[in-house]
Amino acid sequence: MRPLSSLKLLLFVIAFSFGGATAKSARAEVKFSRDIAPILIRRCIGCHGERANLGGYRVQTFQNLLRKGGSGATPIVAGKPDSSRLYQLIASPTVALRMPKSDDALSKEQIGLIRRWIVEGAKFDRENPSASLTSLMGARNHPIAPLAYPKPVPVLALAFAPDGATFAAGGYNEALLYETRTGRLLKRLGGLPQRIQSLTYTADGKRLLVAGGTPGEYGEVALADVASGKRVRVFDTFPDIAISAALNAEGTLIAAGSADSSVRLYDINSGKSLWTSGVHSGWVTGVSFSGDRRFVLSASKDMTVKVHDIATGALFTTYQGHNRQIGTYSGQSAVYAVRSLNNSPDACSAGGGKWIQIWNPVKTQAESGDAGDMEERFAKQGHARYILHGFTQEIFALIVEDGRIFAGSGDGTIKQFDLVSGAETRLFTGHTDWVYSLAYNATTHRLLSGAYSGEMRLWDTQSGQHLATFWAQPQAQVAKSER
Amino acid sequence: MSCLKTTVGIIAALLAVRANATPNTPFALKNVTSLEVSPKRIGLEGRRDAQQIVVTGMVNGEPRDLTDKAQFETTKQGVVRIQNGRVEALQDGKGDIVIRVGGLVARLPFTASYYSKRYPVSFETETLAILTKQGCSTGSCHGSPHGKGGFSLSLFGYDPRIDRVSLTRDGYNRRINAIEPLESLMIKKPLLAVPHVGGKRLRKSDVGFRVLRDWIAEGASTEISTLHCESIALTPSTSRVLEGEFKTQQLRVTAQFSDGKARDITPIATYTTSHPAVAEVTPDGKIIAKERGQTAISVRYLDKFESLYITVVEPVKGFVWRPVIENSAIDKKVNQKLRQLKYLPAEVCGDSEFLRRLSLDLTGLLPTAETTLRFLKDTSPNKRAKEIDSLLESEEYARFWALKRADLMRVSPRQLTEARASRFSAWLVDSVRKNMPYDQFAHAILTAQGAEAQAPSANYFLGIRTPEERTEMTAQIFMGTRVECTKCHNHPFENWTMRDYYRIAAVFARTKAGDGRVTLASVGEVLHPTTGEKMSPYGSPLSSPEPVDRREGFAHWLTAPANPLFARVEVNRIWADLLGRGIVEPIDDFRSSNPPSNAPLLDYLAQEFVTSGYNRKHTIRLICNSQTYQRSTQSNAFNVQDNTLFSHAKPRLLTAEQLKDAIGMATHTLPSPTLSPQRVEEAKAELTAHHNALDRLLPLWLAQAEEAAQRLPIRQGAWRIRQASPVSDPQRALKEAGVANLPALDATSLWIRRPDYLEQTQNTLPSAESSSNEGHSLTTMARRIFSDRPRSIKIRWSAELARLWLNGAPLSSDPIQGEREIALPLRGGENTLHVLVATPPDRPAFQYSLKPPFNSTMVGADKERPLTAAIVEALMVPVSSRTSEQAQELREFYQADGESNAIRQRVASLEARMDYATQRPYPELSSFTATFGQPQRDTACTCERRGAPTLLQALELLNGQTAYQRAQEGVGYYSKRDNSALIEELYLAAFCRYPVMKERVAALKFLSERSNNREQAVMDLLWAVINTQEFLFQH
Known part of the structure; x- marks a missing residue:
């Protein structure tokens, strides 16, 4: 037993002296939110988080961190690292006992930081101890985008500037601004999330609403200034990517949906969060404001579209048209997009399945109920319109404008339908891979489509002609001159 | 103490270095007599290519793995690097690898070329293999039908088209990051760099990490090529024994691809062990022995699967092998295995134990007290063999062994009708009675045609209708293989693929069953559910013209002596029926990852079975005459841990049917089966008497009936x-x-x-x-x-x-x-x-x-019986022109009244031995037999018969109706005897032995103390005997 404890002591000495040797951290106090939370998130939350609580112990909030786990030992004893079970375990010289279990040990610096934080009193430097650690960390400072991309990135977001002369496409840690006519890369708006899932211009064309993040760990909804190329405001962060963001017609409100299943609403001017809704059980893939200004609509992988009261966020009704067990229009599929019709309370939604569906939130509520015969009544009374689209794969992008519906699908094609008759009026072919994004400009009658391959195609919707192809892959020379 | 240990360790380490430096070799290595190196030459192409070397030496006549004991040097420096026997290129060049071990030297030529050429990671043959190896695509994780956490992969990568979408395009391309590969969720999740419910699945040091990283960095290409793996091969390819200093075995795995090239896939193949306590395998394919026993090491690569059997031998303190009597080759094979793994066989069981065991095994019934007495008194040395022969010729044997078969064939009035079940069952009994060669039996079942009334084996197809069900049942019964998995995906633990499944289904696609007959259609195909390809029937050559009966080709393939499964599965079933455990267990789960506990024994039995002409009685006789079968249940210090190698007999709870009959026989409340014929005769006489009485009224009835017929x-x-x-x-x-x-x-x-x-x-x-x-x-x-x-x-x-x-x-x-x-x-x-x-x-x-013009007419004393068409037909014929057949038909119709039918049913029931659960044509499914695990015959799995004891069984015996009633009824027989004779006969009937003195005294005391209520006392005694473990178990 003796040699073992002396070894332990030796390790402690090393750990301690190492910590002491770092001049900067020796002086400044260790801050939980800045120094400790990132370590916990990176190394501990996988097993001791919201989804898994091995050993009956969780660390996804500060409150949880202090709570005893299944062993009954106190995880953190302020001022006494050696009596703190958490510290004992991360610093254990016995590999079988050491945390993170069956994984590499924390670095000596990290162990040193945690030790010092406990010695200094294990203080919490924020207000809400029950807030998730990820939320404590605030918005990330994103890395600089690579000068040149080794290969094109999948185009998940596209947006025309209001005049249609330029358009923005999602890049890697940046938004890419192109001249529509020539396809010339005009500008690179850096400092943005790794993946750009959604781009929307404000009505004046001066700002871009951006939703995106790093899959599995971080999401962000932000506003970037087109002229300065700077991120001017971050509305919120999420524990997974933000997939969709939308502006209301007046340009005063922002709705956002994330892979964390939440739908959130913000005031664009104050930046304040107005409400958060957690009624979805899957990724929120699309958000939209209803044409009658009453609702926020959210589409989800959980096969539903939820209708929220715009003022309170309360659930008004659930549209189940994409998840029906019986009837002519039966099928269960994820919904990837929802759009509202201009000057109409109706909504248009699509995803998997055979139909693009147009429906009315109020009538939907009237038809819904919790009785056992709901499906039956729905089939009988359904007011919804079903447009048989004929795509062989799911629809990921949907635009309803100018009395037309544009839909882009995983089968690589884009189709145009007449909103009134539901007839397919045009088929755009040429992409060789999944189409993820669409943008349309009514003034210039231009349609843009973006694909998994990184290919962007520009179409004239009046003639149906394919005008140009661009690739989401900044080259080094362009980057240099434009930066 | 531990300080000392450390010091000694350091010194030992230093000594080891010196030992390597000088020609001193460890003791065992001096005995290496020859070296064999695999492969014979090495050609490396590109920088990612690598080859595993396996060095094998003969040490005291046993092949041993010397890979981790050998020293590797190269004649040309800097061209290749060798680590743990794995050769990687450093630049282009060629030379020899010199391998030295125990004073022996081997040379292995190598060439390394195209070092600077890029060979991108292949999605299908590398990336998907890694997803299997790291556990991502297993059935409990993302390979489950709906995936996990929104991420779904095909099980073990059987469908690259699914994985292509899941990995790259699904979820907005969130799993792959081509710009910064290490930022990919597909890497961060298994590394646990972000929360992952599945835990840590990947380390940066893993080969899998490099494969995934490079695949993504090269652009995450998901091109689905035409290149596919045709087979994989293991080195070593045959089973190995790990013992003494040789506790490890390095594997080398190569895959043969459709482009003609063989590649070393050792680091990307997936390894599993059937018995982790016996040996484990590292991700690099190194087997490490842990404790005494046997295990199968299975290697999976894409849809290919191979296994290697490993035996781990350890010294057992105080163990000395003691030669025992060996009656046959069976005993030799069993004892060889026992000796190797250091278990001592048990003694031979006594005559009482033997007779009871044998009788229950061969007939399902307890021997009668008379049989027991005769056997115990017999002094001839071959009386056991004689008894085996005699029981094998009995009607009870045929019925009891047909019951086991009928369980699997789902012979039940619920699947068929009662009449069909009886006919099918009678056919099965007859096949056992005549000892129909098993290949002919299988053939008769699988190619049955026509009306089941004439060809009762056609009921096999009448009970199961779809080609899929027929595939699964046939595979389970005759091939001991559970192919259900392959209905939807390739088998996770075996080489069976979806193609095989649907090719077997195609065999049965044209077999139509309905209306009591099996017919062959000229059309009917089975399509592969994912590719839509028309499947050619299994067992027939692909190019052959369409046969008249597709089943012929399959039956021929199945029953061919070369079929590795057919004979083995059947002898294993017989073995399990007699020994209580299969050599392969579960007995209908033959797969290379489920090794036999004694492969030579199984091989021998199968060989004997084939050469005897698939003679089941021969196999049973062979086994029952072996010492192994006749071993005592009494274990010793050196075999008490053994449950799989047959060192001692295994006490078995009687099956539901055996128990029900045993209770009846011990209490003398069942007619002895040998008495049945007499009762049948009595009932038949009763019927004749009744008919004679009816005959006197026949003319009157005929007159009435003719008149009625005219009115039709x-x-x-x-x-x-x-x-x-x-x-x-x-x-x-x-x-x-x-x-x-x-x-x-x-x-x-x-x-x-x-x-x-x-x-x-x-x-x-x-x-x-x-x-x-x-x-x-x-x-x-x-x-x-x-x-x-x-x-x-x-x-x-x-x-x-x-x-x-x-x-x-x-x-x-x-x-x-x-x-x-x-x-x-x-x-x-x-x-x-x-x-x-x-x-x-x-x-x-x-x-x-x-619109019907009238209601049908009924005549005669038996007003409920309407005239049948045939009868009307006969009645319409004037008496003078009626044939004798018609006259007889009329007479029989008249005589078939309610009473006759009741007597006939009684006769049929006696003939069918309905009183005996072990002898009936189809199960009675009483609550008693259900409690004791009688199968409902819903599946073809022997597992449907539950063997584990339950609380309900204890309650049934203690408080249940059956035990109580039988004890009550048994009083009538036993209470007529005097106390001493009663006790003796009861013990002989229940236990096949005389009571020992202590038991005799206790029972006598019990009965004499209660002589005022003797009936109650006798009943209590019967009930107590039924509830003893000695009675409930076969031992």
């Missing part, structure tokens, strides 16, 4: 339907049809054999067998109508288009359309009605209705 005005034959033919213009076709092209009804067709009465008021005619998919089809129908005098009846039709002819004359010139009522002017005697119907493809049937 109309009767008719059944419809005869000719196959439909497509027609483009139905109106015209019907109009042009003349009676000349209608089929004639010949004299035998459907008149006497199957007449109906005009009883139905409404009928829907069945559609003809294959109606055309396009346009209308024409169906021709004909039937006979008999009328006692000329009369007109009405028939109402509902059809799209039809034309009718009565006695050859059309009833209308134009086709009849829609719903119509038509008069049928019948003439006296026989009439013929022809109908031609045109039906559209979606409504192939049509309806007609006919």
Whole structure:
């Protein structure tokens, strides 16, 4: 037993002296939110988080961190690292006992930081101890985008500037601004999330609403200034990517949906969060404001579209048209997009399945109920319109404008339908891979489509002609001159 | 103490270095007599190519792995690097690898080329293999049908098209980051760099990490190539023993690809061990022994699967092998295994134990007290062999062993009808009775054709209808293989693929079963559910012309002596029936990852089975005569841990049927099976007496019946339907049809054999067998109508288009359309009605209705019995012209009254031995037998018979009706005897032995103390005996 404890002591000495040797951290106090939370998130939350609580112990909030786990030992004893079970375990010289279990040990610096934080009193430097650690960390400072991309990135977001002369496409840690006519890369708006899932211009064309993040760990909804190329405001962060963001017609409100299943609403001017809704059980893939200004609509992988009261966020009704067990229009599929019709309370939604569906939130509520015969009544009374689209794969992008519906699908094609008759009026072919994004400009009658391959195609919707192809892959020379 | 240990360790380490430096070699390595190196030469192409070397030496006659004991050097420096026997290129070049071990030297030439050429990671053959290796695509994780956490992969990568989408495009491309590969979720999740419910699945040091990283960095190409893996090969390829200093075994795995190249896939193959406590395998393919025992090491690569059997031997303190009597090759094989793994076999069991065990095993029944006495008194040295022979010839053996077979064949009135179940069961009993060679048995089952009444084995297909069900059941029964998994994906633990499954299904695609008969259709295919490809039947060469019966080819393949499964599965079943555990266990789960506990034994038994002409009795005789079978259940210090190698007998709870009969026999409440024939005779005599009494009344009945028959005005034959033919213009076709092209009804067709009465008021005619998919089809129908005098009846039709002819004359010139009522002017005697119907493809049937002119007539004392058609037929014939058959038919009909039927049923029940659960043709499924695990015969799995004891069973025995009633009824027999004789006979009947003194004294005391209530006391004694472990178990 003796040699073992002396070894332990030796390790402690090393750990301690190492910590002491770092001049900067020796002086400044260790801050939980800045120094400790990132370590916990990176190394501990996988097993001791919201989804898994091995050993009956969780660390996804500060409150949880202090709570005893299944062993009954106190995880953190302020001022006494050696009596703190958490510290004992991360610093254990016995590999079988050491945390993170069956994984590499924390670095000596990290162990040193945690030790010092406990010695200094294990203080919490924020207000809400029950807030998730990820939320404590605030918005990330994103890395600089690579000068040149080794290969094109999948185009998940596209947006025309209001005049249609330029358009923005999602890049890697940046938004890419192109001249529509020539396809010339005009500008690179850096400092943005790794993946750009959604781009929307404000009505004046001066700002871009951006939703995106790093899959599995971080999401962000932000506003970037087109002229300065700077991120001017971050509305919120999420524990997974933000997939969709939308502006209301007046340009005063922002709705956002994330892979964390939440739908959130913000005031664009104050930046304040107005409400958060957690009624979805899957990724929120699309958000939209209803044409009658009453609702926020959210589409989800959980096969539903939820209708929220715009003022309170309360659930008004659930549209189940994409998840029906019986009837002519039966099928269960994820919904990837929802759009509202201009000057109409109706909504248009699509995803998997055979139909693009147009429906009315109020009538939907009237038809819904919790009785056992709901499906039956729905089939009988359904007011919804079903447009048989004929795509062989799911629809990921949907635009309803100018009395037309544009839909882009995983089968690589884009189709145009007449909103009134539901007839397919045009088929755009040429992409060789999944189409993820669409943008349309009514003034210039231009349609843009973006694909998994990184290919962007520009179409004239009046003639149906394919005008140009661009690739989401900044080259080094362009980057240099434009930066 | 530990300080000292450390110091010693350091010194030892230093010494080891010196030992390597000097030619001093460890003791065992001095005995290496030859070296073998695999592969024979190494060619490395590109920088990612690498080869595993396996060095094998013969040490004291045993092949041993020396890979981690060998020293590797190269004749050319800097060209390759060798680590743990793995050779990687550093640049282009060639030379020799010099391998030294124990003073022996081997040379292995190598070339390294194209070092600077890029060979990108292949999605199908590398990335998917890694997803399997790291556990991502297992059935409990993302390989489950709905995936996990929204991420779904195909099970073990069986469908690259699914994985291609899941990995790259699904979820907005969130899993792959081509710009910064290490930022990919596909890498961060398994590394646990972000939360992952599945935990840590990948380390940066893993080969898998490099493969995933490079695959993403190269652009995450998901091109699906035509290149596929044809087979994989293991080095070593045969089983190995790990012992002493040789506790590890390095594997080398190569894959043969369709481009003709073989590649070393050792680091990306997936390794599993069937018994982790015995040995484990590292991700690099190194097997490490842990404790004494046997295990199968399985290697998976894509859809290919191979296994290697490993035996780990460890010294056992105080173990000394003691030679024992060996009766046969079985004993030799069993003892060899026991000796190798250091277990001592148990003693031979006593005569009482043997007789009880044998009798229960071969007949399902306890021996009677008389049999026991005779056997115990017999002093001849071969009395055990004689008893085995005698029981094998008994009727009880045939019935009991047919029951086991019937369990698997799902012979039950619930699957078939009672009559069919009885016939099928009788056929099975007969096959055992005649000792039908097992290959012929399988052949008879699998190629059965015709009516089950004539060919009862056809019931196999009548019970299971779909090709899929037939595939699964046939594979489980005859191949001991569970192929259900391969219905949806390739087998996770075996080489069976979806293709194999649907190729077997194709064998049965043309076997139609229905209406009590099995027929062969000329069409019928099975399509692969994902590729849509038409599957060629399994067992027939791909190019051969379509055979008459696809099942022949399959049955031939199955029963060929070369089939590795057929004989093994059956001898293993027999072995398990006799020893209580299969050599392969579970007995119908043969797969390379589930090794036999004694492979040479299984091989020997299978070989004997084949050379004996698939003689099951021979195999049973062989096993029962072995010492292994006759071992005591008493274990010793050196075999008590053994449950798999047959060092001692295994006490087994009697099966439901055995127990039910044993309770009946021990309490003397069942008729002894040998008494049954006498009771059958008695019942038959009773029946004759009853019939004689009826015969006196026969003339009177005949007169009444003839009169009744005369009153029957109309009767008719059944419809005869000719196959439909497509027609483009139905109106015209019907109009042009003349009676000349209608089929004639010949004299035998459907008149006497199957007449109906005009009883139905409404009928829907069945559609003809294959109606055309396009346009209308024409169906021709004909039937006979008999009328006692000329009369007109009405028939109402509902059809799209039809034309009718009565006695050859059309009833209308134009086709009849829609719903119509038509008069049928019948003439006296026989009439013929022809109908031609045109039906559209979606409504192939049509309806007609006919008003019955009267209700059917009943005559005689037995008023409930209506006359049958055949009887009417006979009655219509004047007495003078009646044939003797017709007269006999009438007599038999009359005699088949309620009482006769009751006596007949009793006879049948006695003949079918319905009182005996082990002897009945189909299970009774009482609550007692259900409690003790009698299968419902819903599946072809022996696992349906539950073996584990339950609380309910204890309650059933202690408080249940069966035990209580039998004990109560048994009082009648036993209480007539004096106490001493009673006790003796009870012990002989229940335990096959005399009571020992202590038992005799206790029982006598118990009975004499309660002489005032003797019946109760006897009952208590019977009940107590039934509830002893000695009674409940076979031992």
